[in-house]
Amino acid sequence: MRRPYRVVVAKPGLDGHDRGAKVIARALRDAGFEVIYTGLHQTPEQVVQAAVQEDADAVGLSLLSGAHLTLVPKVVDGLRQQGLADVVVLVGGIIPDDDIAALKALGVAEVFTPGASLPSIAGWLEEALDRREEAGTGV
Numbered sequence: 001m002r003r004p005y006r007v008v009v010a011k012p013g014l015d016g017h018d019r020g021a022k023v024i025a026r027a028l029r030d031a032g033f034e035v036i037y038t039g040l041h042q043t044p045e046q047v048v049q050a051a052v053q054e055d056a057d058a059v060g061l062s063l064l065s066g067a068h069l070t071l072v073p074k075v076v077d078g079l080r081q082q083g084l085a086d087v088v089v090l091v092g093g094i095i096p097d098d099d100i101a102a103l104k105a106l107g108v109a110e111v112f113t114p115g116a117s118l119p120s121i122a123g124w125l126e127e128a129l130d131r132r133e134e135a136g137t138g139v
Helices: 019-030 044-053 068-081 097-106 118-134
Strands: 006-010 034-037 058-063 088-093 110-112
Touching: 006 019, 006 044, 019 034, 019 058, 019 088, 019 118, 044 058, 044 068, 058 068, 058 118, 068 088, 068 097, 088 118, 097 110, 110 118
Parallel strands: 006 034, 006 058, 058 088, 088 110
Antiparallel strands: none
């Protein structure tokens, strides 16, 4: 890791299940990331403001509610409006295979579904942020 990257982990929407988000937050922390967990029931606007306030390098969104095609675009658009288009957005949770391409077309860098290993998620994020740094587009 080129430097300790800052990652906002958020649970947008009304889904009240956050065990997975907490597990991911802990795994990223243990891998050397600085993690900010926003808690449950965040609006897309709150997630964007957390990314701004925390000077985030990445935003991880955990969704189990089926609202990913509504909430994720609002977060991605909000980041762009705040001048944070270079913040890496990753999504995890119950995401149907048919929706993954749509999320990536919106600007999501990667989607992790149940069964993805914690080391693979942390490793992918580290590599993605290191590549961004090397390209000179870091926050």
